[in-house]
Amino acid sequence: MAKMTPRTLSGFMELLPAPQQQMERIMEVLRTTYARYGFTPLDTPVIESSEVLLAKGGGETEKQIYRFSKGDADLSLRFDLTVPLAKYVALHYNDLSFPFRRYQIGKVYRGERAQRGRFREFYQADIDIIGDGKLDIANEAEIPAIIYQTFTALGLHRFQIRVNNRKILNGFYAMQELQEKSGDIMRTVDKLDKIGAEKVGRLLVDDIGLTAEQAEEILTFIAISGTNEEVLAALEGYAGRHETFDQGLSELRTVVKYLGAFGVPEANFAVDLTIARGLDYYTGTVYETTLLDHPEIGSVCSGGRYDNLAEFYTDRQLPGVGISIGLTRLFYVLGEQKMLNPALPTAPADVLILPMTEDLSPAITLATALRQAGIRTQLYTEQKKFKAKMNYADKLGVPYVVFLGEDEINANIVACKDMLTGEQTKLGFDETLARIRAGLAEKNAGTVILEK
Amino acid sequence: MAKMTPRTLSGFMELLPAPQQQMERIMEVLRTTYARYGFTPLDTPVIESSEVLLAKGGGETEKQIYRFSKGDADLSLRFDLTVPLAKYVALHYNDLSFPFRRYQIGKVYRGERAQRGRFREFYQADIDIIGDGKLDIANEAEIPAIIYQTFTALGLHRFQIRVNNRKILNGFYAMQELQEKSGDIMRTVDKLDKIGAEKVGRLLVDDIGLTAEQAEEILTFIAISGTNEEVLAALEGYAGRHETFDQGLSELRTVVKYLGAFGVPEANFAVDLTIARGLDYYTGTVYETTLLDHPEIGSVCSGGRYDNLAEFYTDRQLPGVGISIGLTRLFYVLGEQKMLNPALPTAPADVLILPMTEDLSPAITLATALRQAGIRTQLYTEQKKFKAKMNYADKLGVPYVVFLGEDEINANIVACKDMLTGEQTKLGFDETLARIRAGLAEKNAGTVILEK
Numbered sequence: 001m002a003k004m005t006p007r008t009l010s011g012f013m014e015l016l017p018a019p020q021q022q023m024e025r026i027m028e029v030l031r032t033t034y035a036r037y038g039f040t041p042l043d044t045p046v047i048e049s050s051e052v053l054l055a056k057g058g059g060e061t062e063k064q065i066y067r068f069s070k071g072d073a074d075l076s077l078r079f080d081l082t083v084p085l086a087k088y089v090a091l092h093y094n095d096l097s098f099p100f101r102r103y104q105i106g107k108v109y110r111g112e113r114a115q116r117g118r119f120r121e122f123y124q125a126d127i128d129i130i131g132d133g134k135l136d137i138a139n140e141a142e143i144p145a146i147i148y149q150t151f152t153a154l155g156l157h158r159f160q161i162r163v164n165n166r167k168i169l170n171g172f173y174a175m176q177e178l179q180e181k182s183g184d185i186m187r188t189v190d191k192l193d194k195i196g197a198e199k200v201g202r203l204l205v206d207d208i209g210l211t212a213e214q215a216e217e218i219l220t221f222i223a224i225s226g227t228n229e230e231v232l233a234a235l236e237g238y239a240g241r242h243e244t245f246d247q248g249l250s251e252l253r254t255v256v257k258y259l260g261a262f263g264v265p266e267a268n269f270a271v272d273l274t275i276a277r278g279l280d281y282y283t284g285t286v287y288e289t290t291l292l293d294h295p296e297i298g299s300v301c302s303g304g305r306y307d308n309l310a311e312f313y314t315d316r317q318l319p320g321v322g323i324s325i326g327l328t329r330l331f332y333v334l335g336e337q338k339m340l341n342p343a344l345p346t347a348p349a350d351v352l353i354l355p356m357t358e359d360l361s362p363a364i365t366l367a368t369a370l371r372q373a374g375i376r377t378q379l380y381t382e383q384k385k386f387k388a389k390m391n392y393a394d395k396l397g398v399p400y401v402v403f404l405g406e407d408e409i410n411a412n413i414v415a416c417k418d419m420l421t422g423e424q425t426k427l428g429f430d431e432t433l434a435r436i437r438a439g440l441a442e443k444n445a446g447t448v449i450l451e452k
Numbered sequence: 453m454a455k456m457t458p459r460t461l462s463g464f465m466e467l468l469p470a471p472q473q474q475m476e477r478i479m480e481v482l483r484t485t486y487a488r489y490g491f492t493p494l495d496t497p498v499i500e501s502s503e504v505l506l507a508k509g510g511g512e513t514e515k516q517i518y519r520f521s522k523g524d525a526d527l528s529l530r531f532d533l534t535v536p537l538a539k540y541v542a543l544h545y546n547d548l549s550f551p552f553r554r555y556q557i558g559k560v561y562r563g564e565r566a567q568r569g570r571f572r573e574f575y576q577a578d579i580d581i582i583g584d585g586k587l588d589i590a591n592e593a594e595i596p597a598i599i600y601q602t603f604t605a606l607g608l609h610r611f612q613i614r615v616n617n618r619k620i621l622n623g624f625y626a627m628q629e630l631q632e633k634s635g636d637i638m639r640t641v642d643k644l645d646k647i648g649a650e651k652v653g654r655l656l657v658d659d660i661g662l663t664a665e666q667a668e669e670i671l672t673f674i675a676i677s678g679t680n681e682e683v684l685a686a687l688e689g690y691a692g693r694h695e696t697f698d699q700g701l702s703e704l705r706t707v708v709k710y711l712g713a714f715g716v717p718e719a720n721f722a723v724d725l726t727i728a729r730g731l732d733y734y735t736g737t738v739y740e741t742t743l744l745d746h747p748e749i750g751s752v753c754s755g756g757r758y759d760n761l762a763e764f765y766t767d768r769q770l771p772g773v774g775i776s777i778g779l780t781r782l783f784y785v786l787g788e789q790k791m792l793n794p795a796l797p798t799a800p801a802d803v804l805i806l807p808m809t810e811d812l813s814p815a816i817t818l819a820t821a822l823r824q825a826g827i828r829t830q831l832y833t834e835q836k837k838f839k840a841k842m843n844y845a846d847k848l849g850v851p852y853v854v855f856l857g858e859d860e861i862n863a864n865i866v867a868c869k870d871m872l873t874g875e876q877t878k879l880g881f882d883e884t885l886a887r888i889r890a891g892l893a894e895k896n897a898g899t900v901i902l903e904k
Contacts, residue, residue, distance in 0.1 A: 003767065004765055006543040007504060007543065009525070014495075014497060014540070016544060017492040017554070035800075037829070043467065045461060045466060068518070099834060107498060121497050258812060261812075312455065313458040315455065360710065360713075362713075368597070371488045376489075379590065380551075
């Protein structure tokens with residue numbers, strides 16, 4: 001028979017078993033952390049009606065969308081988890097309680113040009129808090145705590161949550177009577193890291209048409225830095241001149257004030273006036289998170305406050321605040337950087353039982369007992385040479401191999417080999433179980449990400 | 453602005469938060485159980501190249517497939533998890549160790565005519581064990597143990613795993629020299645439950661063209677019933693007449709022999725000669741699982757042994773055995789039958805903190821401490837009347853509400869109300885935490901499914 005050469009589409013991540021186990025650990029950390037902050041899991045369809053999904057219309061994203069017909073239905077694959085959330089909240093409004101806090105870890109689709117580290121199918125891990133009409137600023141203060149806890153639980157320490165408030169920026173530009181140009185200005189200022197202050201200043205004058213004084217004023221403003229208290233003190237110098245600015249400053253003060261109570265160390269948090277996060281959607285606090293040793297990756301967790309989640313579906317005012325982790329890309333980068341902890345077990349089982357008797361009943365009974373005790377156990381029952389069986393255990397990285405022959409069965413003991421140390425014990429079931437449990441607790445103690 | 457009416461496509465399950473929590477519990481049980489038997493999690497793309505996915509070609513399924521173009525690529529959404537597994541194993545053969553045991557819980561897509569309880573996007577939860585060239589019969593004996601453990605862990609007890617062996621059927625028909633008609637015969641015999649033995653006998657004669665004696669012989673054979681030992685003893689009467697039959701009988705004996713050691717009670721297992729599971733794919737042991745009180749649902753977990761997983765992608769012989777749970781449909785049916793345990797908490801948080809002071813710092817500090825202790829905690833910070841806050845807690849079904857006012861802060865105690873009993877305590881943090889932990893252990897002790 002002619003064979004079809006198997007292949008996986010480019011831009012689609014398909015992991016081997018060991019890295020998949022690492023990915024599962026990361027997802028488990030995200031689920032656990034998000035749940036601990038009172039977010040409920042949601043799962044919305046991957047396919048939506050095109051007219052519903054694209055109600056907002058236009059934009060760069062639309063070209064990338066996987067859109068197709070089935071029968072007479074015009075369908076699209078979701079390209080983020082925010083639009084499905086907006087649809088969900090508008091559709092199920094009467095069944096939900098507000099503030100509505102949900103997390104969703106799901107695949108989204110964008111038909112981008114394929115290139116290294118770019119994916120067409122990728123996981124996003126989102127949390128959002130949606131209010132009905134209003135949403136207290138305390139929710140915006142809580143977000144850095146969730147980011148901090150998530151990254152810390154994954155094993156990262158050298159990261160910084162950078163925070164700004166769009167009202168401060170908007171208010172500042174309004175003071176300069178530059179509201180109309182604020183979009184262009186922010187886009188230019190965004191290049192600061194790449195091209196430096198001097199070139200940004202020149203672009204502001206030459207391309208955007210500001211006066212030299214205005215450009216100077218802006219560069220002075222975004223150059224404000226120091227500790228959080230120092231930045232806030234400097235911002236205080238602009239207070240009282242524009243209502244929006246004052247409101248933004250007050251919100252930023254509240255966010256900074258509650259940091260300590262939320263358990264976020266100063267070292268992992270910085271007020272950063274250069275952060276803007278797009279132009280229209282966000283209206284208050286905005287967040288970016290960078291890995292200090294890998295600035296080239298860009299932000300690994302971003303988001304902010306918005307005033308109108310579902311304006312394309314409902315007249316109701318549904319303000320919210322949310323963040324998103326591009327999980328597939330993050331996982332890819334961590335792998336490239338060799339930051340995934342190789343010491344954590346990735347084998348499908350913790351114990352591999354090698355039966356040495358023809359009748360498998362004693363080995364099966366042992367496997368059943370281990371499984372009932374919660375130990376991930378595999379029975380190896382293929383007819384292979386001993387060496388091939390040990391190679392199998394080695395290749396999978398199984399932590400413990402148990403041998404069960406006539407001698408062990410008659411003596412009611414278990415021969416158990418620690419595959420890392422090579423140490424072999426011959427003990428009763430309970431002692432063997434205790435040893436395996438203690439060993440596994442130790443082997444699984446590390447975090448999934450390791451900083452070098 | 454004109455609004456787009458939000459809607460979710462028909463045939464796509466989108467759950468409200470409380471049932472979603474129940475679904476998450478079920479998935480967690482499946483993941484944990486599958487892992488305990490040494491299966492590794494896999495996650496393959498939802499989209500595959502059409503020529504790869506449809507290499508087998510033809511069939512009823514093809515019409516239902518979501519197939520579309522993007523650029524010049526011809527793409528399809530996966531319609532099961534078996535074809536992607538075949539592709540995966542063929543593609544990554546050199547990186548895998550055999551037997552390769554994987555589980556996958558993922559969404560699949562079939563554009564079926566929409567009707568109640570039928571879904572176009574649905575979860576399958578599959579396990580498969582793939583051998584390289586050979587695969588020992590012990591693996592086929594292990595499958596009922598996994599089914600038993602999975603359903604028991606979910607809370608089901610009144611179910612039966614029904615097992616047959618295709619070699620017994622094929623051998624039996626070969627004895628009657630009815631090999632060519634075996635497909636037609638099995639399809640007719642499949643109607644036994646619906647139309648009864650007499651009508652099946654008549655169809656075998658009138659439509660399939662058997663002699664009255666042949667029909668009688670078949671009806672006698674499939675009527676064999678009783679305990680497993682009785683059925684095996686009756687089958688022994690046919691032994692020695694055809695090699696395939698004898699091999700099937702030997703395999704079935706092995707499967708039955710190891711049941712006890714695998715921890716499967718006789719009450720949950722039955723040899724059933726009427727089970728056939730399709731016609732071509734399966735070659736050995738086949739499985740169906742029925743809920744004794746809900747035979748109308750049909751099989752909720754089915755599968756079997758096959759000889760050639762990836763014959764469309766590789767010349768390698770890759771035999772396997774696997775089972776699949778149609779999770780979305782099962783969840784739907786359980787909901788319809790009111791079998792989802794309403795006593796288990798479905799709230800996003802276990803504790804809702806209501807701060808009674810303007811400065812939220814003490815409440816935030818308390819929330820941070822509870823979260824660090826592993827308690828799912830939400831801070832309620834909206835400006836609402838007390839009654840509205842309590843309504844919110846009630847509506848979500850939050851188990852504990854904590855009040856934190858000046859008095860409590862000054863006395864360094866926590867006021868905590870058990871929302872189910874109404875009991876309120878004023879204790880220190882550690883005592884409150886211990887009480888919440890004990891209460892949650894009790895509230896979460898039940899299984900997610902309840903039989904009536």
